[in-house]
Amino acid sequence: MTAPLVELEGAAVRLGSRTLWSELDLSVAEGEFLAVLGPNGTGKTTLLKVLLGLVPLAAGTVRVNGAPPRLGNHELGYVPQQQAFDRSLPIRGRDLVRFGIDGHRWGLPRRTRAIKERVDEALDAVGASAYADAPVGLLSGGEQQRLRIAQALLGDPKVLLCDEPLLALDLASQRAVTRLIDERRRQSGTPVVFVTHEVNPVLPYVDRILYLVRGKWAIGTPAEILTSERLSDLYGIEVDVVRVRDRYLVVSAEDELPTEPGGHAHHGHAH
Amino acid sequence: MGIGFYLQFGFAQHALEAAFLVAVSCGLIGPFVITRTMSFAVHGTSELAFTGAVGGLLVADNPLAGALVGALVVAGLIGLLGQRAAERDSTIGVILAAGLGLGVFLLGYYHGYASEALNILFGNIFGISSGQILLLGVIAVVVAVVLTVIRRPLLFASVDPDVARASGVPTGVLGIVFLFILAITVTEAAQIVGTLLVLSLAITPAAAAQRFSANPFVVTVLSVVMAVLAADGGLLLSFQFPTVKPSVLIVAISFAFYVVARLAGPAVAARRRNRIAVPDLAELHRG
Numbered sequence: 001m002t003a004p005l006v007e008l009e010g011a012a013v014r015l016g017s018r019t020l021w022s023e024l025d026l027s028v029a030e031g032e033f034l035a036v037l038g039p040n041g042t043g044k045t046t047l048l049k050v051l052l053g054l055v056p057l058a059a060g061t062v063r064v065n066g067a068p069p070r071l072g073n074h075e076l077g078y079v080p081q082q083q084a085f086d087r088s089l090p091i092r093g094r095d096l097v098r099f100g101i102d103g104h105r106w107g108l109p110r111r112t113r114a115i116k117e118r119v120d121e122a123l124d125a126v127g128a129s130a131y132a133d134a135p136v137g138l139l140s141g142g143e144q145q146r147l148r149i150a151q152a153l154l155g156d157p158k159v160l161l162c163d164e165p166l167l168a169l170d171l172a173s174q175r176a177v178t179r180l181i182d183e184r185r186r187q188s189g190t191p192v193v194f195v196t197h198e199v200n201p202v203l204p205y206v207d208r209i210l211y212l213v214r215g216k217w218a219i220g221t222p223a224e225i226l227t228s229e230r231l232s233d234l235y236g237i238e239v240d241v242v243r244v245r246d247r248y249l250v251v252s253a254e255d256e257l258p259t260e261p262g263g264h265a266h267h268g269h270a271h
Numbered sequence: 272m273g274i275g276f277y278l279q280f281g282f283a284q285h286a287l288e289a290a291f292l293v294a295v296s297c298g299l300i301g302p303f304v305i306t307r308t309m310s311f312a313v314h315g316t317s318e319l320a321f322t323g324a325v326g327g328l329l330v331a332d333n334p335l336a337g338a339l340v341g342a343l344v345v346a347g348l349i350g351l352l353g354q355r356a357a358e359r360d361s362t363i364g365v366i367l368a369a370g371l372g373l374g375v376f377l378l379g380y381y382h383g384y385a386s387e388a389l390n391i392l393f394g395n396i397f398g399i400s401s402g403q404i405l406l407l408g409v410i411a412v413v414v415a416v417v418l419t420v421i422r423r424p425l426l427f428a429s430v431d432p433d434v435a436r437a438s439g440v441p442t443g444v445l446g447i448v449f450l451f452i453l454a455i456t457v458t459e460a461a462q463i464v465g466t467l468l469v470l471s472l473a474i475t476p477a478a479a480a481q482r483f484s485a486n487p488f489v490v491t492v493l494s495v496v497m498a499v500l501a502a503d504g505g506l507l508l509s510f511q512f513p514t515v516k517p518s519v520l521i522v523a524i525s526f527a528f529y530v531v532a533r534l535a536g537p538a539v540a541a542r543r544r545n546r547i548a549v550p551d552l553a554e555l556h557r558g
Contacts, residue, residue, distance in 0.1 A: 052437045072439015072440075089481075089485075090305075090484065090486070095426075103435065103440070104423070104440045107420055108419060109422075
């Protein structure tokens with residue numbers, strides 16, 4: 001087995017005086033799909049920021065492909081959540097994708113055939129060629145996310161970090177986007193760290209789950225983590241996990257769940 | 272006494288050169304101003320160039336130097352106090368009000384010709400010396416060089432700040448650098464069209480340009496071309512119609528570009544989107 005591509009030992013993160021999580025041990029190996037679950041504000045996104053070098057650890061160690069995180073590490077591909085671009089924003093799909101090659105570089109862009117071909121290939125690979133020249137502000141959420149994946153894959157990343165990439169997407173786009181990410185993982189062995197508050201759309205691909213709840217965490221396969229016992233323990237209240245066909249629903253016996261669980265339980269009731 | 276007559280004179284040639292230099296800088300920053308939604312920052316820094324200019328007149332009898340210092344101070348303050356976009360708007364409003372108040376206060380102590388100060392508000396393109404042309408030229412070159420160097424990371428940071436930061440783009444520093452570039456450009460432009468009408472060169476051409484294309488390079492070229500046409504075109508027209516101030520004609524041309532873009536632009540955008548059709552819904556639903 002190869003060395004883990006992401007490795008945290010005894011890691012802790014503090015924002016101000018608040019400890020988001022601590023004593024976190026985690027390693028992600030080649031080809032693995034890790035889903036990071038938990039309610040809002042528990043530090044899921046912060047975990048990605050630690051790996052990207054945007055947030056330092058308060059304790060412990062972290063290694064990405066054997067080295068400490070650093071800003072501008074192009075071994076990492078980063079797919080953020082879909083954002084609303086202004087309709088008149090003068091940026092085409094291919095411009096957004098091309099940022100993945102030289103968006104961080106100073107000076108005039110080189111206009112070489114090689115770069116154009118790489119961008120065209122990346123667009124083609126995610127099925128975005130048809131709208132490559134359209135302004136991004138006119139594209140749907142699903143189309144935008146395909147461009148973002150193309151952008152992230154252009155740098156030929158060693159690890160893919162995804163931060164709620166399915167948020168605000170319709171079901172068909174959720175599936176298409178997830179499948180593209182999974183494809184990369186299977187073809188190139190690129191491990192995926194996938195932050196989400198909704199596990200069901202990615203469940204078919206997930207190897208392990210890291211579940212964060214208010215400073216506590218659990219890690220294991222979906223079958224190990226998504227049980228009434230484990231989640232009740234994490235949340236500190238009685239929580240029922242119900243499996244309906246291939247979906248998991250998290251239901252609280254109490255009227256108000258303190259936080260939002262794996263399913264879409266905004267008011268303490270799963271649906 | 273038409274255009275040909277005036278062109279024999281040095282002041283007219285200087286004015287054309289100055290208008291060209293200013294228009295190029297304005298055309299270059301315009302698309303970034305719009306992408307970063309900083310129109311109000313342009314307005315704020317340009318109006319406070321007035322305060323700086325009055326200060327410059329009082330202290331050293333040099334309004335341009337004063338305006339430059341004033342705009343840089345304001346840019347620094349906006350950068351320092353308004354890091355978050357939501358905060359920036361109100362911060363600029365507060366600084367603008369306080370700064371203009373200071374400008375009016377300083378004006379009370381100025382006993383020179385009031386027209387010197389009013390020129391700052393509405394522009395005086397015909398009073399430009401060769402020394403000032405040189406200064407405007409240096410400023411234009413600095414703006415062009417800096418914008419060329421930071422172009423890609425600035426665009427990345429403007430469009431997609433989170434991913435840009437993760438890719439190692441120093442988004443905070445770039446934001447401040449851009450504010451300074453903006454402040455310098457705006458002060459330069461205030462010499463020609465006046466602080467009140469700077470937006471006609473720094474925003475309007477870029478706003479018109481992005482109705483014609485989504486290609487950032489094409490938008491920049493169009494923005495520069497329209498700014499130059501408006502600035503020098505307005506000036507030439509004012510030779511033909513000497514009763515109208517050149518800044519008014521510059522604004523009129525640039526506004527005309529915008530109206531045309533507004534009318535033609537939506538059709539352009541619709542065609543662009545229609546060509547795409549609905550590409551892969553069928554494939555999506557198979558998934």
